[in-house]
Structures are given as C-alpha cells and as structure tokens.
Amino acid sequence: DGPNTRAVAAGKQYFGSATDNGELTDAPYLAGLSNTADFGQITPANSMKWDTIEPSRGIFSFTKGDVIADLAAKNGQILRCHTLVWHNQLPSWVTNGGFDNATLISILQNHITQEVTHYKGKCAHWDVVNEALNEDGTYRTNVFYNTIGEAYLPIAFAAAAAADPSAKLYYNDYNIEAAGGKSTGAQRIVKLIKQYGVKIDGIGMQAHLIVGSTGSESVSAWTANMNAFTALNVDVAITELDIRTTTPATAAAVTQQAKDYANVVQGCKAVARCVGITLWDYTDKYSWIPSVFSGQGAALPWDENLQKKTEVYNAILNAW
Ligand code: XIL
Numbered sequence: 001d002g003p004n005t006r007a008v009a010a011g012k013q014y015f016g017s018a019t020d021n022g023e024l025t026d027a028p029y030l031a032g033l034s035n036t037a038d039f040g041q042i043t044p045a046n047s048m049k050w051d052t053i054e055p056s057r058g059i060f061s062f063t064k065g066d067v068i069a070d071l072a073a074k075n076g077q078i079l080r081c082h083t084l085v086w087h088n089q090l091p092s093w094v095t096n097g098g099f100d101n102a103t104l105i106s107i108l109q110n111h112i113t114q115e116v117t118h119y120k121g122k123c124a125h126w127d128v129v130n131e132a133l134n135e136d137g138t139y140r141t142n143v144f145y146n147t148i149g150e151a152y153l154p155i156a157f158a159a160a161a162a163a164d165p166s167a168k169l170y171y172n173d174y175n176i177e178a179a180g181g182k183s184t185g186a187q188r189i190v191k192l193i194k195q196y197g198v199k200i201d202g203i204g205m206q207a208h209l210i211v212g213s214t215g216s217e218s219v220s221a222w223t224a225n226m227n228a229f230t231a232l233n234v235d236v237a238i239t240e241l242d243i244r245t246t247t248p249a250t251a252a253a254v255t256q257q258a259k260d261y262a263n264v265v266q267g268c269k270a271v272a273r274c275v276g277i278t279l280w281d282y283t284d285k286y287s288w289i290p291s292v293f294s295g296q297g298a299a300l301p302w303d304e305n306l307q308k309k310t311e312v313y314n315a316i317l318n319a320w
Pocket residue numbers: 045046130206240288
C-alpha cells in the first residue's frame with residue numbers, strides 16, 4: 001500500500017515522481033523510485049528537453065531520454081514526457097538563430113515530429129508547450145511567439161498529434177492552480193488550439209507551491225479552478241508538485257505542509273478529470289528548489305536521507 005496504490009483505488013491513473021539520469025546511480029534512491037506502491041508514473045526532469053534532445057540543428061540525441069523511458073517500461077510505470085517547446089533549456093541556435101517565420105515553423109515542426117516519433121507509443125502524456133504565459137495571462141515573449149505569433153501553439157500541438165495520435169497532449173504551466181489572469185490565459189490557450197481544429201487533451205498544473213499559501217490552502221478554490229479547465233473538455237494533471245518552506249523546516253511548517261499535501265490530493269480526488277499527481281522528484285536529496293529559491297527547500301515527502309517524513313507521507317496516503 002502506498003500513495004500510488006491509493007490513487008489508483010480512488011479512480012486516478014497514477015501517483016508519480018519526476019526523476020533525472022544522474023540520480024539513477026544512487027541505488028537506494030532508485031529502489032524507492034521503482035516501488036510502484038508509491039509511484040506508478042515517472043517524468044524525466046530534464047532529459048527530454050530541447051537542449052538535450054536537439055543540441056545542434058538536426059542533430060538528435062535520445063540516449064538520456066531513453067534511459068528514463070526504459071526505466072518506466074521496466075518498472076511498469078506510466079511515462080509523462082516533458083517537454084517539447086519551452087523558452088528555457090532551449091539551445092542558443094534556436095533562440096539566437098534569427099530565423100524567419102517559415103524557417104522557425106519548420107524547425108519547430110521537425111523537432112516535435114522527430115522527438116514524438118522516437119517515443120511513439122511510450123508517452124502516455126506529452127507536455128507539448130510549457131510556460132507560454134506571463135503572470136497576467138498575456139503571452140510570454142519568447143522566440144516562438146516573437147517570430148510566429150500565437151499560432152506556434154496550435155502548430156506545435158498539431159505536429160505532436162500527427163506523430164503520436166494516442167499520446168495525451170498537455171499545456172503545462174505554474175501559478176495556474178488558483179483562479180486569476182494566468183489561469184484565464186491558459187483557458188484561452190485551450191480554446192485557441194481547439195479553434196484551429198487541433199487536439200489538446202489536458203492542462204498540467206505544475207503546483208510548485210509554498211507551505212501555507214498559494215493554491216493548496218483551500219480545497220474548494222483548488223477544485224473550482226480545476227473545474228474551470230475541465231469545463232473546456234480537457235483533463236487536468238498535477239505535474240510538478242512540491243511545497244517549499246524556509247529551511248531548516250520547523251515542526252509547525254511540516255505540520256502545515258502535511259495539510260497542504262493532503263489538500264492537493266483531496267482536490268484531485270474530488271475532480272473526476274484530474275488524472276493523477278506527480279511530485280517534482282520525491283526526495284529533498286534531489287529537489288531543484290534550493291538551487292533556485294535561496295533559503296528554501298524541504299519541499300518533498302521524503303527527506304535528504306531518503307527517509308519518509310511520516311507526517312507528510314501519511315497525510316498524502318490518508319487523503320486518498
Ligand atoms: C527544472 C529541473 O528540475 C532542474 O533540474 C533544471 O535545472 C531546471 O528545470 N518548471 C518546469 C520544469 O516545467 O521543467 C523545471 O525543471 C522546473 C520548473
């Protein structure tokens with residue numbers, strides 16, 4: 001029995017974790033990741049991003065992504081593939097190439113076609129476009145938007161759908177857990193893609209949350225916002241969950257964090273089309289948080305020694 005077993009029993013597809021190639025040589029870590037009572041799904045944190053897959057124009061390198069795909073197959077875990085189009089971890093040959101509209105469209109289509117075809121049949125979900133929005137819901141300026149305009153979104157989804165018709169195609173972003181301008185912007189993206197006659201299957205809510213605030217504080221606010229997406233006939237997935245605090249975490253913070261994790265689980269449980277939850281790695285040992293948010297961390301249910309935080313783990317388990 002574990003969070004994944006409980007999630008599936010509650011009618012969800014999975015409870016899972018991100019992982020990364022360098023961590024897989026850590027045998028106790030790998031054993032924990034491969035325990036399907038806890039994790040029925042994995043996501044590569046980095047190894048399917050553009051800079052890894054196509055570091056130079058037309059030169060594709062799938063080795064690192066294949067390691068994660070093979071691990072999922074070996075463990076019998078669902079694979080969420082992440083991510084085809086993003087302004088970060090995008091090689092400078094794309095960003096600074098000075099390509100015109102037609103050339104950048106063909107570069108975008110080729111990247112997506114090659115990568116999705118390579119992993120065809122292996123990816124339950126693809127995060128097709130990641131973080132296309134500013135906080136107010138307007139489009140983020142990136143090389144794709146600046147050169148192609150908003151049509152880059154349906155163009156990307158159409159290429160992914162053509163290459164693997166059975167993969168569920170997602171738009172993924174952060175700060176769309178609560179209602180507001182950015183969530184409205186993500187809903188506009190769903191409508192835009194559908195208006196082009198192109199398929200979009202789901203919205204990924206990253207859910208990089210903060211203990212005691214933002215998104216997880218109210219189950220009803222959380223479910224209302226998920227329902228605003230599912231009303232557009234798309235699924236919702238919690239794709240990169242972590243709940244950070246100032247380090248070292250106080251006992252009070254851990255107690256609040258346990259409640260916050262339980263609220264996220266209860267919210268997903270309450271929404272029929274919330275298909276699953278993914279931790280952005282499962283242990284503080286390999287969390288991205290301290291490297292990006294100075295002085296913060298302790299964001300995951302397993303500590304730096306790969307030990308379960310009993311209070312947090314049990315809160316997740318019991319919330320299902
Ligand atoms: C992060 C990885 O976890 C880090 O290892 C990497 O250095 C930067 O990217 N939103 C996303 C993820 O969609 O791809 C990011 O992953 C975290 C924020």
